[in-house]
Amino acid sequence: EYGLERPQGYNVSFHYNPHVEYHHFGSSHPMKPWRLTLTKQLVLSYGLEYTMDLYEPRPASFNELAIFHDREYLSYLSEITPQNAKPDDSQYIAYGFGGDSNDCPVFDGLWNYVSLYTGASMSAAYNLLNKQSDIAINWSGGLHHAKKNLASGFCYVNDIVIAIQLLLTQHQRVLYIDIDVHHGDGVEQAFESTDRVFTLSYHKYGIDRHGWPFFPGTGNIDEMGPKDPANRGKAHSLNIPIDDGIDDHQYKWLFRTVTSKVVEKYNPQAIVLQSGADSLGGDRLGRFNLNIKAHGSCIETVKSFGRPLVLIGGGGYTPRNVARTWCHETAVCVGATLHNDLPTHIPYLQAFQGEENGDGILYPDLHNTKRHDNLNTDPALHKLVEKAMENLRYMEG
């Protein structure tokens, strides 16, 4: 109570183990753990560390990862190295390491990497459970595609599922919200048979001009969990498929309208928010046209519900904008306003310099930096919201 001024009175904690930064997926791979170095540097340069409790969590153990994952899969994951990997091995392929896309490469320190980001999500969940924090942040987590025995889409261990499992020890209903540009399929699938977790994902959905579905190819509006009425998980997933180029105004309206309704109906006792930054304009893999403050307005909306919140990272493939966004969203959590001019004394300042419209500033205009035409019309989005509202009526109240 005697700390720095916190206008909105939220206790925020920041869970981060810096060792996670030093892992490399490979030089051409879009996932760059050093975006977390940039994020941390920005957070520190604005002095946000004085407004939060900082934790350096220990890595998760094998047994902790086994809360969700199969032990056989974990044994394989813990033993595989670039030196001993056999790409023709049946387990290698079955566990998701094969394939021509190389989405999930085997790299040095892989087991250490997955243990570190999962340990940080667990630490964040524990802080909610013991009431040390109202909001607990882990920007290194959010690996939402991993299945119990399968690596998928840059994700090997599903830290989100494990964090939610911990929250379920004390909370009857947990809401999972996912604003990564990709569908949060791994989390949805993990909880498809329970009514104690509601999953809500906003994502790009559709087929490109070469006939390829946008990864992972699931998450249409009519996918709302098991159809069997005897299954408790029925209607406890909501997917919001979005087309290329959605703008700030449309996304903010869509997010606020649908999420508010879900919170009102489901009345969760805790919320886990995956804030993937690949939904920003100009992202290397994404297709949307959001600015940093529009992305951050989703965090403001969720914060306004006043429920215990775990805030985690996820995708984000233009590192300087990932860092800007997660720094801004950290400030949103503590209730601070940041100057647009970046502090001039920061290490890595050059990462934020020399951009056409972002030179030395926190909030560049990202609109149409990748020139994705907006294929979302207002009438189509209104229809989508209507369908979402109809889906919610199938949930037993």
Ligand code: TV7
């Ligand atoms: C949470 N998109 C993860 C998002 C995971 C997306 C994909 C890549 C990609 C991988 C690379 C690479 C890439 C430039 C982009 C269907 C395929 C891809 C045909 C050859 N460059 C998150 C996963 C997605 C790997 N995967 O949600 C090494 O892009 O689309 C696919 C799969 C298989 C078939 N091939 C196309 O954000 C963290 N991968 C460069 C090097």
Ligand code: CA
């Ligand atoms: Ca999503």
Ligand code: ZN
């Ligand atoms: Zn993504």
